Amino acid sequence: MPQLSSGGGDDLGANDEMISFKDEGEQEEKIQENAFTERDLADLKSSLVNESEINQSPNAAAVRRGQQGEQRGFPDKHREHLDVVSKQQDGGMYKSPGYPGYPFLMLPDPYLPNSSVSPSSNKVSVVQQSHGMHPLTSLLPYSNDHFSPSSPHLPTDMSQKTGVHRHQSQDLSGYYSLPPGGVSQITPSMSWFSHSLMLGPSGMHPTGIPHPAIVPPTGKQDHEQYDRSMYVKPQMEPKREKEPKKPVIKKPLNAFMLYMKEMRAKVIAECTLKESAAINQILGRRWHALTREEQAKYYELARKERQLHMQLYPTWSARDNYEAGLSGVAGEKNKADWGKKKRRKREKQQDSNTGGKRSAFATFKEEAAPAQLLQI
DNA sequence: CGCCCTTTGAAGCAT
DNA sequence: ATGCTTCAAAGGGCG
Structure with missing residues (x-):
């Protein structure tokens, strides 16, 4: 931060x-x-x-x-x-969650332990929402009652201490069908998570169906990629013959990221821009313009996502993705790449300190009459 | 093809 | 304890 x-x-x-x-x-x-x-x-x-x-x-x-x-x-x-x-x-956080609409709470009954899950429903849910539409989006707009304890959807035994324990709770495993050893076997990553919540328990469905959150360790993962590869065409991976790569569990989204996911489409619609860097600037400004209350909603969501993430992947650490990089494979090469990246960043900073050359994007911004953007 | 850009926040690492 | 770095998402731009 x-x-x-x-x-x-x-x-x-x-x-x-x-x-x-x-x-x-x-x-x-x-x-x-x-x-x-x-x-x-x-x-x-x-x-x-x-x-x-x-x-x-x-x-x-x-x-x-x-x-x-x-x-x-x-x-x-x-x-x-x-x-x-x-x-x-506490003791009530999941018992009476603040967000009725929070994915966690949106677990359709079919996904609850004793219910059966229809593959079709799973399939549908799996489809990545139109870009910009975070699964959480459905929870938004939040109303005040999002903060009022109310939801009955979750089992009382889901309650936990604030400081979420890293170990797998029995209750959770009940609901998320986490394999006993853990995390390494299920690897939804966060879009993940929201998805998983909407879909049902966990990236790895009780049925064993993987979750979009499970990010193939093949470089930059975007949703399309894992939606397709994980769900639509399981067999379409010629390259995959090599060796099963370790999937990457992605970081839980923070408040701002959640906000971005929700608002991106809106911003894009309002101005015709598509360039994410520009959109993000707008979103950043909008974020600052939000009221505390508005932001609080996202902080709360993010907190819950983190908690659930911790429960789903008790052994996961952000560090895993440091060394693994986007490749998802924590090897020497990746460590090296990581070092390179680090160096690049430092250089960049030095550069900017010394009045280094401006990015192409900076130029773009100036030329692109951001007045339009700023209005938004 | 793969990195960059750009934002904020969380978490890890280094000092 | 503090500060720096990386990574989350996104998608056009660019080498």
């Missing part, structure tokens, strides 16, 4: 990051900044008054987030808050 600016004054941290952007969208930027500064006081107050405003004070939600510093502080604060909340709800 972006390091919290320790109150170091610049709270518009984004400014630095957005310099080139600012040129283009100065007007909009100003408007937004003003709005932020205006909100600052109120924001500060509200945060001092009650960090649980999310649940308790809808009005406070109107208070928008302030400058970057505070914005950056929020997630942590909020996380604390969420922890508190989850502690409060």
Whole structure:
């Protein structure tokens, strides 16, 4: 996470990051900044008054987030808050989940332990949603009641302590049919997860059907790729003859990623841009413009995804994907590649510090009249 | 073909 | 403890 600016004054941290952007969208930027500064006081107050405003004070939600510093502080604060909340709800987190619509809670009965699952339903679910449509999207728009304990869908024994244990709970395995040894055998990755939740238990279905989350370790995995390879054409892998590569369990999506997934399509529709880098910039700005309450929804979702991810893959570590890289194979070569990548990044940073050449994309941004984007 | 770009946040690693 | 790095998604651009 972006390091919290320790109150170091610049709270518009984004400014630095957005310099080139600012040129283009100065007007909009100003408007937004003003709005932020205006909100600052109120924001500060509200945060001092009650960090649980999310649940308790809808009005406070109107208070928008302030400058970057505070914005950056929020997630942590909020996380604390969420922890508190989850502690409060504990024992009840999955018993009475805050999000009725959360995939976790959307497990269709057929996927519950004693139910049978029709292959067809599985197949359908498996199809990647139209791009930009995160499976979670269906949960959104969230309403306040997303935060109110309510769902009866989950078994009481799903409850857990806030600090989610890394070991497999019996209950879960019951629901997700995790193989006893674990994770290495099931490898849904996160789209994964949301998918799995909607589909039913786990990437590896009780029936043994793999999940789209299981990312083939063949370089950049996109959904299409694993949707196809994992579900549609299981037999269509001529290359695969080599040796079964270890699938990659992907990182759970963080709040912003979830937000992006949901909003991307919308943004793309609103402006005709397709370039992800540009879209992401817009989304980043929009993210900052969200109210705390709005963001809280995503933080909460992300937290739940992480928890479920931990439960599904107790032994998984983000580190696995470090060394494995996108290839999914943790070998010497990949370690080497990893090193290269690392080096590249450092070089890049040095470059930018020393006023290195600008990226082609920067140029694109300037030329592409981002005013259009900024409006969005 | 495969990396880059771009965003934020989580997690791992290095100091 | 703090700061840096990588990786999550996405898809056009580019060498």
